[in-house]
Amino acid sequence: MKQSIKQAAAAAAAFALAGGPAFANPYAPYAGDTLVVNFPFSPHYDAVMKIIPQFTEETGIEVEVDQLQYLKMRERQTLELTKDRGDYDLIGYVVFSKADYVYADQLENLARYFMNPKLADPSYDPDDLIDAYVYNIGFAGGNKGYLEGKTGSLFGIPFGSETSILGYRTDIFDKHGLKVPETYDELLDVACRIPQLEPGMGGLSSRAASGHHASHAFLLHLAPLGGRIFDDNWQPIVNNAAGVKAAEALKTIVDCGPEGSETFGFAEAGAAFLQGQTAMFLDSTQFAGQVNDPSKSKVAGKVGWALHPRGVRRGSQTGGFGIGIPKNAQNKEAAFLLLQWLTSPRVDKMIALAGGNPSRFSTHADAEVNAKFPHMATFGEALRHADPDWRPIIPVWGKINADLGTSLSKVLTEGLDVQEALDGVAARTSDVMREAGYYTWD
Numbered sequence: 001m002k003q004s005i006k007q008a009a010a011a012a013a014a015f016a017l018a019g020g021p022a023f024a025n026p027y028a029p030y031a032g033d034t035l036v037v038n039f040p041f042s043p044h045y046d047a048v049m050k051i052i053p054q055f056t057e058e059t060g061i062e063v064e065v066d067q068l069q070y071l072k073m074r075e076r077q078t079l080e081l082t083k084d085r086g087d088y089d090l091i092g093y094v095v096f097s098k099a100d101y102v103y104a105d106q107l108e109n110l111a112r113y114f115m116n117p118k119l120a121d122p123s124y125d126p127d128d129l130i131d132a133y134v135y136n137i138g139f140a141g142g143n144k145g146y147l148e149g150k151t152g153s154l155f156g157i158p159f160g161s162e163t164s165i166l167g168y169r170t171d172i173f174d175k176h177g178l179k180v181p182e183t184y185d186e187l188l189d190v191a192c193r194i195p196q197l198e199p200g201m202g203g204l205s206s207r208a209a210s211g212h213h214a215s216h217a218f219l220l221h222l223a224p225l226g227g228r229i230f231d232d233n234w235q236p237i238v239n240n241a242a243g244v245k246a247a248e249a250l251k252t253i254v255d256c257g258p259e260g261s262e263t264f265g266f267a268e269a270g271a272a273f274l275q276g277q278t279a280m281f282l283d284s285t286q287f288a289g290q291v292n293d294p295s296k297s298k299v300a301g302k303v304g305w306a307l308h309p310r311g312v313r314r315g316s317q318t319g320g321f322g323i324g325i326p327k328n329a330q331n332k333e334a335a336f337l338l339l340q341w342l343t344s345p346r347v348d349k350m351i352a353l354a355g356g357n358p359s360r361f362s363t364h365a366d367a368e369v370n371a372k373f374p375h376m377a378t379f380g381e382a383l384r385h386a387d388p389d390w391r392p393i394i395p396v397w398g399k400i401n402a403d404l405g406t407s408l409s410k411v412l413t414e415g416l417d418v419q420e421a422l423d424g425v426a427a428r429t430s431d432v433m434r435e436a437g438y439y440t441w442d
Contacts, residue, residue, distance in 0.1 A: 026118060030334040031060030037090040037338070038077060040070045040321065043289050044160035045092065047356030048342065054350075055341055061334055070094070081106040086328035089335040092159065092321045095137050099393045101324070102140040107155040108325040110138075113336040114154075121340055128345060128360045132386035133158035136393070137322030146393040156324035157343045158359040163386045164220055164317040165379060166306045167273065167281040167291065169299060172198060180306045184225060187282075187309045188249060192256040194279045202258030202278035205269040206250070210409035213265045214250075215401050218408050220282065221246040223315035223390040224308065229400070229429075230392060234438040236429040238404070239422035242312075247411060247418045254412050262412045274299060282308065284319055285379050289355060305375045307382050314385035320357060352376070396436045400429050 039045045045067065052063050066088070068076060074097065080086045081101065093101065101107045114120045126134075134157070135148040142152025166187075168180055176197050181187035191203030207213040222228070227242030237243070254261045258277040260268075266283065273281040274290060274297040281287065292300045308316040323342065325335045341347055345362055352358040352369050363369055364380025391397065407425050410416040433439065 027059035027061060027337060030337065033331055033334050034062040034064060035089040035331055035334055035338055036064045036066065036087055038066045038068070038073060038088045039092045040073050041067055042160065043286060044321065044356040047351050047354035050354045051347065051350050055338060059337070061338065063338065081326055081328065083328055085330060086326050088326055089329045089331045090323055090325060090338055092323050093156070094321055095318065096393055096397060098137065098140060098156065099146060099395050102155050103395055106327050108327055108332060110154045119333060119336055121344065124340060125345055128362050130158060130161050130359055130361060130383050130386070132318050132383070132388040133161045133359060136318040136388035147388055156322035157339060158320070159323040159343055160321040160357045161359045161383065162284045162286045162320035162357055163382050164283060164308045165285045165382050166308060167303050168306065169279045169302055170304045171302045172279045180304070181309050184249060184309050184311045188252050191253055191280065195256055198279065202261065202272065203256040204253050204280040204282060205257060205264070205272040205278040206253050206261065206282060207264055207266055207269050208250070208254050208262050208412055209265045211405040212401060213405065214408040214412065215405035217250050218246055218404065219391050220317055221249045223387045224313060225249065225311035226313065234433055236426040238429070239419065239426040243422050244418050247408060247422060250408070251412060286357065288375055305378045307385065315387040315390060316382050316385050317390050318386045318388050396432050399432055403428055
């Protein structure tokens with residue numbers, strides 16, 4: 001759906017901005033320009049759509065938004081970014097698109113824009129941005145090629161940060177005197193006690209369906225339990241003791257979950273929690289907006305939030321979206337001004353109050369934001385533990401991820417031995433990595 005955002009006040013704003021000394025206002029040279037941006041449909045970007053008209057009012061720069069369902073957005077971007085002159089000036093993208101776009105030289109390096117005193121806002125406060133998401137969404141060329149590091153560069157800014165969080169039924173926990181789980185041992189214990197205490201209710205609702213849902217759920221547990229997909233030399237270690245423990249944790253959660261858990265994707269897992277079929281939910285903070293919506297939830301007013309439980313360490317997921325400027329964009333400087341405005345401290349708070357996912361620590365701690373959304377402070381603390389390396393962001397990850405998800409599904413539904421399943425994944429992953437050139441320097 002293409003939606004034009006035109007403001008009647010734009011011409012007047014452009015005239016006002018043009019007054020005074022030449023270029024005294026950073027937006028003045030671009031007043032009257034039209035930016036075309038590509039954003040996904042998601043709760044965060046729905047909130048953004050309410051705020052964008054104010055950018056036009058303040059700057060005189062008009063914005064036209066092409067908002068698409070995620071997979072269609074990715075298809076459109078794949079086409080647009082290969083053109084000599086693209087139609088998009090700014091795009092939203094998920095983290096695993098970063099590796100593809102940067103490797104294909106399709107995203108602008110943002111360094112020269114932040115170096116330009118006519119464009120860079122001195123009050124932007126980049127240190128307030130959530131560290132893990134700057135590295136996860138924005139950096140490329142650093143450690144492992146996709147994390148922070150002395151050889152890294154910035155290609156995007158987090159915009160719609162998510163992490164994993166534990167939702168729990170306060171009424172059920174109070175009724176049975178249950179302690180909110182802080183560790184994995186406590187989580188798994190409570191998850192399997194709930195069905196005994198509340199017949200017909202599952203313990204914890206989780207993704208588990210074959211494919212990326214099962215692999216995502218496994219990865220949620222792998223990082224806090226001390227595991228990784230690779231060691232520092234790109235050798236697969238998904239099948240070590242930590243990997244086995246993570247897969248066994250997922251199997252326990254599914255076995256003690258609501259009926260049909262092994263077929264759940266994100267939507268089904270969330271629906272089971274909203275319908276009161278399970279006492280806990282462990283997944284993205286994006287889900288929180290639905291919990292207190294009476295039109296969607298039977299548990300409104302009965303849900304508390306806690307940090308992702310600790311294994312050998314804290315290690316919640318990094319997901320969500322970032323925004324960047326395509327290499328073939330036609331209005332790059334104006335696009336940077338919009339990117340900077342949208343992710344500034346002031347506008348990050350505005351978007352949060354409109355129902356979006358803030359990308360700054362200060363917004364999560366803001367009193368006004370917490371008065372409207374009391375869970376924000378907890379989410380901000382969870383984001384301090386977000387792990388930018390909970391999954392590898394490399395071009396061949398899609399193939400490895402699909403294999404991992406299929407193998408884990410066989411563990412959950414066919415009784416395949418965990419060690420055997422992960423050994424198979426590790427062996428096939430080695431072949432993929434060798435073919436992709438990761439062992440060239442061995």
